[in-house]
Amino acid sequence: MKEEKSLIEKIMNEPQPIPRKVPDYMRKKGGIWYWTGAMIMITFFYEVITGIIMLFYYQPSNAYNSTVSFLTQPFGTIILTTHLYGAYLMIAFVYIHLLRNLFVGSYKKPRESQWFTGVLLLILTVAAGYFGYSLTGDVLSADATDVGRGIAAATPFIGSYLELIFFGAGTSIELFQRLEAWHIIIAGAIFLLFAVHFYIAEYNTIMPDPKETNFKAPVIDKDDENHKPWYPYNLMYMMQIAFATLALIFIIPSVFALIPNIPALLSPFPQVSPTSPLASQVPPYPPWFLLFVYKELDFQFASAIGPFWAVAIFTGMPLIYLFLVPLIDRSNEMKPSKRPLIIATGIIGTFYYVALSVWGAFRPGVPVPNFLALLFFIIPLIVMVPLIYYLAGNFEKEKYSNPNAWKIMALIPISGFFAFLSGAAIYSLISIGSALALGETIASLVFLILTLLTIYALYGGVKINKTPIKMKGTGYTVFGAVYGLLAVWIFTLITLIPMTTIRDQALIGIGLGIIFFISAVLTKIYRAYAYGE
Amino acid sequence: MPQENQNPDLSRRNFLKAMGVLAVGVGVAGILRGVVMDIIPPNQNVESGYPTLQLALPNGNPVHTNDLIVNNPQIVIFNYPLQNEPNFLLRLGDSNNNDVAVQPTEVVIPATGAKFTSPGGVGPYKSVVASSAICQHLGCVPPEIRFHPPNDTSYPGKIHCDCHGSTYDPYSGFSVVTGPTQSPLPNVKLVYDSTNDTYSASLMIGPVIYGRTSDLSGGNPISGNSTEVTTIS
Numbered sequence: 001m002k003e004e005k006s007l008i009e010k011i012m013n014e015p016q017p018i019p020r021k022v023p024d025y026m027r028k029k030g031g032i033w034y035w036t037g038a039m040i041m042i043t044f045f046y047e048v049i050t051g052i053i054m055l056f057y058y059q060p061s062n063a064y065n066s067t068v069s070f071l072t073q074p075f076g077t078i079i080l081t082t083h084l085y086g087a088y089l090m091i092a093f094v095y096i097h098l099l100r101n102l103f104v105g106s107y108k109k110p111r112e113s114q115w116f117t118g119v120l121l122l123i124l125t126v127a128a129g130y131f132g133y134s135l136t137g138d139v140l141s142a143d144a145t146d147v148g149r150g151i152a153a154a155t156p157f158i159g160s161y162l163e164l165i166f167f168g169a170g171t172s173i174e175l176f177q178r179l180e181a182w183h184i185i186i187a188g189a190i191f192l193l194f195a196v197h198f199y200i201a202e203y204n205t206i207m208p209d210p211k212e213t214n215f216k217a218p219v220i221d222k223d224d225e226n227h228k229p230w231y232p233y234n235l236m237y238m239m240q241i242a243f244a245t246l247a248l249i250f251i252i253p254s255v256f257a258l259i260p261n262i263p264a265l266l267s268p269f270p271q272v273s274p275t276s277p278l279a280s281q282v283p284p285y286p287p288w289f290l291l292f293v294y295k296e297l298d299f300q301f302a303s304a305i306g307p308f309w310a311v312a313i314f315t316g317m318p319l320i321y322l323f324l325v326p327l328i329d330r331s332n333e334m335k336p337s338k339r340p341l342i343i344a345t346g347i348i349g350t351f352y353y354v355a356l357s358v359w360g361a362f363r364p365g366v367p368v369p370n371f372l373a374l375l376f377f378i379i380p381l382i383v384m385v386p387l388i389y390y391l392a393g394n395f396e397k398e399k400y401s402n403p404n405a406w407k408i409m410a411l412i413p414i415s416g417f418f419a420f421l422s423g424a425a426i427y428s429l430i431s432i433g434s435a436l437a438l439g440e441t442i443a444s445l446v447f448l449i450l451t452l453l454t455i456y457a458l459y460g461g462v463k464i465n466k467t468p469i470k471m472k473g474t475g476y477t478v479f480g481a482v483y484g485l486l487a488v489w490i491f492t493l494i495t496l497i498p499m500t501t502i503r504d505q506a507l508i509g510i511g512l513g514i515i516f517f518i519s520a521v522l523t524k525i526y527r528a529y530a531y532g533e
Numbered sequence: 534m535p536q537e538n539q540n541p542d543l544s545r546r547n548f549l550k551a552m553g554v555l556a557v558g559v560g561v562a563g564i565l566r567g568v569v570m571d572i573i574p575p576n577q578n579v580e581s582g583y584p585t586l587q588l589a590l591p592n593g594n595p596v597h598t599n600d601l602i603v604n605n606p607q608i609v610i611f612n613y614p615l616q617n618e619p620n621f622l623l624r625l626g627d628s629n630n631n632d633v634a635v636q637p638t639e640v641v642i643p644a645t646g647a648k649f650t651s652p653g654g655v656g657p658y659k660s661v662v663a664s665s666a667i668c669q670h671l672g673c674v675p676p677e678i679r680f681h682p683p684n685d686t687s688y689p690g691k692i693h694c695d696c697h698g699s700t701y702d703p704y705s706g707f708s709v710v711t712g713p714t715q716s717p718l719p720n721v722k723l724v725y726d727s728t729n730d731t732y733s734a735s736l737m738i739g740p741v742i743y744g745r746t747s748d749l750s751g752g753n754p755i756s757g758n759s760t761e762v763t764t765i766s
Contacts, residue, residue, distance in 0.1 A: 056572055062616055065753055073575065075567030243557070473545055484552030491559035499570060508567070515560040522553040530546050 007113050011203050018202045019234075021227035026206060027237045027533055033104075034206060035241050036097040037198075042242045043090035044194065046249060048187060050083040060176035063137030064273045071269070077505035078512070081253035081268035087129050089249060091289045094125050102325065102346045105334045106207045108217040112326040114204060117197040119322045124190045126289060131183040133287050137176065140264065142274035143284040145175065147297075147307070154308035210334035217332040236527050243520035247513045254509030257502065263436070265291075265361055269502075283364050292353050295360030299373045318349060336406075337395035344388035348380050354417070362424070404458040411455050418448035476529045480522065487518045583614050583749070585724070585735045588622065589759035595731040596622075596762050598656055603630045604682035608675045610666050611762045613721060613734040615752035618742055619666040619674060620721050620734070621692070622762055623703055625654065628683040632658035633704065640706035642740055644715035649739050651706025655725040661732065663721035664707040667743040668694040670714040675765060692718070707739075716740045719748070734760065 005013075026034045057073065059066040070076040098118065101107060107115035130148070134141045145167060152162040166182060168174030205221040213219050228234075253268035264271055264285050272278045286294050293311060296302055302310035329342050336343050355376070368376075391409065394400065402408070425440040471479075494511035497504045527533045588596040588611055601609070603626035610619045625633050635654030642648070654660045668678045678694035680703060681687060691710055692701040699714035701707045707718035722736035737748045745751050 053568060053571060056574075059753075062753055065756065069753070074570035074573075076571055078567060079571060246560075473542055476549060477545055480549045480552040484555050487556035487559050491563055494563055495566070499567065508563070512560060512563050515556060515563065519553065519556045519560055522549070522556050526546075526549045526553050529549055 007110075007200070007203075011199070016203055018199075019230045020202060020205065021224070021229055022206060022234050023208065023221060023224070023227055024533075025208070027233065027527075032241075033100055035238070036093060036100055037201070038238055038241055039245050040090055040093045040097060041194065041198075042245045043086050043093060043249065044190065046086045046246065047083060047090060048191070050079050050086065051184075051187065053079055054083065058135070058180065060180055061173045063135065063141075063172075063176040064270070065137075067136045067138070067270050071502055072500075074499035075505065075508075077257065077502045078250070078254070078509045081257055081506075082249050082509065084133070084268055085253040085256075086249045087132060088288070089245070089252075091125055091129055094122055098122060098322075099346065099350065103336060103343065104207070105210070105217075105329075105336070105339060105342075106219075107326045108219075108329070108332070108334065110218050110220070111200075111204050111207070114197060114200045115326050116323065117193055117200065119319065121190060121193055121197060122322075123319065124186055124193065128183060128186040128190060129287065129289060131179050131186065134179050135176065135183060136270040137274075138270040138272065139274045139276070139279040139282050140271050140285060144286060145179070147286075151307045151311050154306050156308070159308075213334075215334040215338075217334055219334060233527075233531060233533070236523055236531070237533075240520050240523040240527070243516045243523060247517035247520060250509050250513030250516065254506045254513060257506035257509070285361075285364060288357060288361070291360040292356035294364070295356045295368075298360075298363075298366060299368045300370045301373065303367070321345065321349075335395075337392040340389045340392035343392070344385050347388065348384050351380050351384075351413075352377070358421075402458075402460065408455055408458050411451055411458070415448060415451040415455065418444055418451055422448050471528075473529075476525060480525055483518045483522050483525070487515050487522075490515055490518075583736045584754070585733050585758075586613060586755060587759040588723075588732045588734065588762050591761055591763060593759075595729070595759070597730045598624075598661075601656075601661060603632055603660070604684075605680075606682055606685075608666075608679050608765045609762060610675060610765065611663075611734070611760045612755060613663075613760055614737060614748055614755075616755055617752050618745075618748070620663050621666045621675075621680060621703075622663050623661070623680055624656070625660050625662060625704060626683070628689075632660035634659035635662055635704055638706050638708075640708045640717050640720075640739065642716050643709055644740075649706075649720075651708075651720050652722040652736075652738055653706075655723045655732065657725075657727070657730075661723060661725070662703055662707075663723055663734065664692075664701075664703065664718040665721070665737070665742050666718075668696065668699055668714065669716040669718060669740065669743050670694065670697055670699045670712075672743045673697075 025031055054070065057066055057070045057076075067080070070080055101115070101118070130144065134144045134148070149163055149167050152166055153159045155162050166178060168178045207219050208221045210216075210219050256262055256266055256268050264282055265288060271282050285291070293315060296314040297307060297310055299310070302314075305313075325342065329339055331338070333339060395406070421444040422441065425437060425444045428434075429437040429441045490511045494508045497508055497511075499505055499508065590596055590600060601622070601624040603624050605624065609622045611622055612618055613620050625635055627633050633654075636659075637653035638651050639648050640651050652662075654662050666675050666678060668674070673694050673696040677696050678692065678699075680692050681689060683690040687693070688700060690702075690704060692703055692707065693699070694714075697713050699712060700710040701714075701718050702710050707720055709715070709717050717739055719737050719739040719742050721734050722738055724733045724735050725731075726733070742748050
């Protein structure tokens with residue numbers, strides 16, 4: 001029997017044409033799901049560029065002052081706040097990319113190595129985020145390095161070495177020099193591993209709709225002469241996504257920068273210095289993507305086993321599970337209903353992550369007794385696993401006539417989550433009555449109503465008349481001209497704003513975000529007119 | 534729309550293209566303008582005048598005379614007037630480690646021929662002096678440049694820079710003893726508060742600190758009212 005060739009052997013000895021021609025469905029409605037990786041790449045490049053600019057000013061000997069004084073440097077506020085929110089978006093996209101590929105089953109043959117490198121990239125991305133927000137030298141950074149030191153030092157056998165390697169021998173200069181070095185080293189590692197990840201992806205081809213192979217792995221896109229070439233069709237589509245992503249990166253932190261007294265968790269700015277008398281008023285939050293670890297450390301048994309083992313169990317177990325996914329589910333079945341275990345663990349894992357994060361945000365540092373922790377982990381397990389198996393069986397027997405059945409099922413728990421949030425917000429509005437509680441109430445109610453309306457629409461309550469809007473040639477000209485002039489007008493406005501205060505810079509950031517949103521729209525218009533896409 | 538536009542109006546297509554390029558162009562221009570303005574360093578005289586900073590130990594307590602060792606072989610430095618402008622803090626003595634009173638003297642700057650009067654020693658024995666710890670020759674910093682106590686075998690009682698061999702005399706206003714340096718070390722004027730037994734740095738006297746256009750530019754100010762005195766072994 002002929003032994004199967006390794007991936008490296010195949011890549012090296014049987015090179016493929018790269019970049020490939022790509023199928024049209026990637027650019028159609030719903031094709032955005034093929035581009036979640038591209039969005040990560042765009043945010044990553046943005047992070048590299050802004051990070052290099054900040055290297056001009058960051059002084060490890062003077063971490064906090066150099067970070068805060070960078071805010072008053074022209075454009076400094078925009079660079080620092082968008083670097084933070086670019087990182088937030090990158091991590092969010094990493095999670096979306098991960099869940100999407102978990103649920104559609106793209107970890108299956110022949111894409112196992114893509115999956116493994118992807119999980120490594122998740123670890124590296126979160127690590128870069130940790131070192132990055134520790135660099136500011138503010139009170140949150142001091143808390144973060146304290147916790148990090150504690151975890152590193154508690155590692156069995158090599159704890160003291162790990163602490164020295166990552167956090168230095170104790171002086172402040174050495175600490176920040178090391179944090180900076182690790183931040184950049186990990187960014188470099190992300191780039192190298194991303195290149196491998198991307199090359200494997202190109203080699204293994206885009207995964208078409210599993211329907212084409214009758215829901216059996218391997219799902220491979222056959223090279224088709226009818227596929228359009230990469231340039232210009234895919235390039236234009238990718239630029240459209242890039243502009244939209246850039247717009248998000250600019251607009252979100254700039255809007256938050258204008259909100260007074262924004263909670264520390266959302267604030268795009270460094271908090272006060274750890275030596276300031278106000279430092280005690282800042283809750284010791286980690287950023288949102290580490291909140292789940294933070295809440296887990298509040299569990300009674302976590303404090304009994306120490307921070308290292310708590311973190312090793314709570315983050316190590318999900319990571320090991322993620323690594324093992326392609327080994328656990330080795331069948332060639334692509335249908336989600338034939339992979340109920342993977343789907344169920346994916347949903348429960350997401351629930352744990354979100355619920356722990358929300359819990360950590362609203363009840364930071366409040367200890368959780370063992371029985372409550374047990375209930376928290378057990379109830380979703382005993383409810384969700386049988387439920388998913390039951391639903392999967394029903395899907396197999398084709399009991400649901402509505403093609404949107406799975407979307408409705410996915411939205412029901414989400415609406416429940418928003419209902420819970422609304423209830424909590426209304427309770428705090430009545431008992432405290434602050435403006436913040438009012439904002440929370442309105443936001444959670446809006447999300448709740450939107451989710452419920454979507455469910456109603458999917459159930460068939462709303463019939464959408466799907467006649468595509470036909471635009472004539474002159475229509476394109478008019479819209480193109482309006483958007484183009486709007487961009488120039490906004491550019492004129494933001495050029496007139498002096499870049500002196502933080503508020504002015506936030507306004508400039510919003511303006512730049514809108515310009516890039518317009519760029520995305522214009523790219524879409526151009527694609528529609530010139531390529532008929 | 535059909536798969537490919539059947540009758541592509543080229544001028545209309547080019548117009549859309551131009552609008553797209555225009556929008557991206559102004560976006561990039563807006564960013565580039567900001568980035569260029571950003572990377573031009575602020576040319577600020579961060580301090581309008583020399584600050585008066587009390588010398589303090591790492592634990593925050595002020596430095597008292599007893600905290601200073603006569604003829605200390607270790608290097609004791611503090612930053613003044615800005616961060617990353619290190620200065621020696623010396624309590625000078627004779628070869629029996631008794632305090633030596635340092636008198637103000639006239640110091641010549643060989644490079645220009647100009648003269649200045651050194652502030653002299655302060656403290657109960659007039660033996661505490663301070664100067665920039667950045668060599669005036671090519672900017673070497675401690676431990677390359679350091680004070681050798683009077684009973685040291687090499688360069689006794691002198692500040693010597695191992696980089697290129699410049700030697701300074703701390704007992705007479707940090708004046709030049711041997712080249713290649715052509716300029717004495719800038720003196721720090723210390724003020725002694727005899728009621729509380731504390732020291733403060735209040736002024737720089739003599740040439741400009743090496744590598745600066747002025748003593749007060751090219752760095753960040755020291756926050757607070759004190760500057761930390763640290764010992765490097």
